[in-house]
Amino acid sequence: MSEFLAGAGVLLVAAACAGAILLPPGRLRGAVMVLAMALFPVLIAGDQWHTAQIVDLRHDEARIVALLAIAATVIALLTYLFRRWPILFPLAVIFALPFRVPLEAGGDTANLLVPLYLVIAAGVLATVVRDWPLLPGGGYDREDSPGRESPRSETGPAGPLAIVLSAVVVLYGLQTLYSEDFSQGLQNLCFFLVPFTIAYRLLREVEWDRRLLRWALAVVAVEAVVFVLIGSVEWVTRSLFWNDQVIRSNEFHTYFRVNSVFWDPNVYGRYLALVTVLATGAMLWARTRDTFWLLSGLILILWIGLVPTYSQSSFIALLAGLAVLAAIRWGKPRWTLAAVAIGCVGIAAVVLLAGGRVDVDRINIITGGRANLVEGGAELFSERPLQGYGSGSFQTAYKEHREDKDVPVSESHTEPITVAAEQGLIGLAAYVALITVALWTLGKGLWSGRPAGPVSDTSPAPTGAGPASSPPAGGAARAAILAAFIALLVHTLSYAGFFDDPITWVLLAVGASLAHSGASGVRDYEVERVDEDARD
Secondary structure (H helix, E strand, C coil), X not given: CCHHHHHHHHHHHHHHHHHHHHCCCCHHHHHHHHHHHHHHHHHHHHHCCXXXXXXXXXXXXXXXXXXXXXXXXXXXXXXXXXXXXCXXXXXXXXXXXXXXXXXXXXXXXEEECHHHHHHHHHHHHHHHHHHCCCCCCCCCCCCCCCCCECHHHHCCCCCHHHHHHHHHHHHHHHHHCCCCCHHHHHHHHHHHHHHHHHHHHHHHCECCCHHHHHHHHHHHHHHHHHHHHHHHHHHHHCCCCCCHHHHHHHHHCCCCCCCCCCCCHHHHHHHHHHHHHHHHHHHHCCCCHHHHHHHHHHHHHHHHHHHHHCCHHHHHHHHHHHHHHHHHHHCCHHHHHHHHHHHHHHHHHHHHHCCCCCCHHHHHHHCCCHHHHHHHHHHHHHHCCCCCCCCXXXXXXXXXXXXXXXXXXXXXXXXXXXXXXXXXHHXXXXXXXXXXXXXXXXXXXXXXXXXXXCCCCCCCCCCCCCCCCCCCCCHHHHHHHHHHHHHHHHHHXXXXXXCCCHHHHHHHHHHHHHHHCCCCCCCCCCCCCCCHHHHC
16 A cells, blocks of 8 residues: 555544444444445455565465455354344354464564454444344344343443543554554554454443343353463473563563463463452352352462463552452542552562662563663653653564664563653643543442442342342452453553553443443442341
8 A cells, every 4th residue: 555545544443433333322433433344355355465474465366365265254144143242242242362373484473363253243244234224134133131222221322431442542543654663553443443443332232230240250251260270281391382582581580481272471471360350359249158159260260370480560550459459349549559569669679679779780680671671661761751652662672772783672571661762742731631531431339339238148239229129230240340341451561462452442331331320339238137038
């Protein structure tokens, strides 16, 4: 593509994403979502047309036809299933979050979220069929079902979170135009922001009732246990399935890091930490003792899997998430956060002072080279404080404007530093605004509750939404989502991966949907003894 067409395509797809977020359910929004998903592969192919990977695929027509046929078949099948059983769409998105498929072409391998892309594409088609009655199978179902997507779930004007999210996407597209690495900015926009924006909008409309929330927790719990089993096999056999860099590093360390099915041990650790936070939230407000002990066993398994990742950022993220849950559960946010802050300072002091001296080199070794990256990112920000070097430009700008040009780097591994270097104060303002609005939306009303009662075989679930027959969106679920989001946010402060992690967008969608449904904060429930005959 010419530079003009590429730039126009970037602006168009960013505008389409914003429209998908802000437009109400209907034909226009469906058309905008289809446009965004269609431009996604076109822009990637046009930008990479002369690279070795695309050239290799272009000369293998049979392979292209086979891949397209498989993708079309899977999308068609999923579209039918999502129309027939709408509850499957959110569960399919959650199931597909961890999986990346290695695609080899031109002597290089790209690990892409292919399963998630196919699920999102099918969700878009299912929505278009629903919103266009003239299409085969189109129109709305008369009966409501759990997880059903319906315009009635979001009839009001766009909320502040939707407005800020759309602004973030459009800004990223605009700052791609002057980026020192336009190609990387385009890829980030198309591979991450476009599909994740669509997924957010579709999940935002889902009615997250108790049944769907339980199924979602069951899906991530079963997946996490399977991942822990795979990681345990790696640890026992001292062999990894992939990532040559981690394999080589294990040969020179006294400890052995596992990554299970994930490419990076830190990403694996983050996933286990987030699932642990969600499981802990469910455990703290468990309805029965059997559920309490089942979730406790799950948390133990997740902890066993988390330890051999040796992911410092994941441990800190887990601590932050658990602190939020404790503050909400027992109504002591100030004391809880103060204790966690003192603990973090103490741990940092022990680690830094254990060798008898504190300097940049020691901090750099402890943090796996991140200190140099943070220092370099700060220098890049100081050179262009207002607009930055452009979206996706950190690697290129670092190599061109730093003395240590030979250091392998893709990002600063600290999200605010990456945003500051690439997007300047403008991007930082949007980043801070998004976090502020997200925390306000997800946490509204959760901090005003009193301590909840103890777990009992007959005690009602303290969800903040009343007894079992009350509205589906409960305070306990909102508390778990908020804690997981904060844990993810903390992890990105030492590892990055905020906007390009689909879990971020899923947590925002579920949390905003629950908040929109009118769930109040977690309230105090007294333990009641219920007569056995009455329960029957």
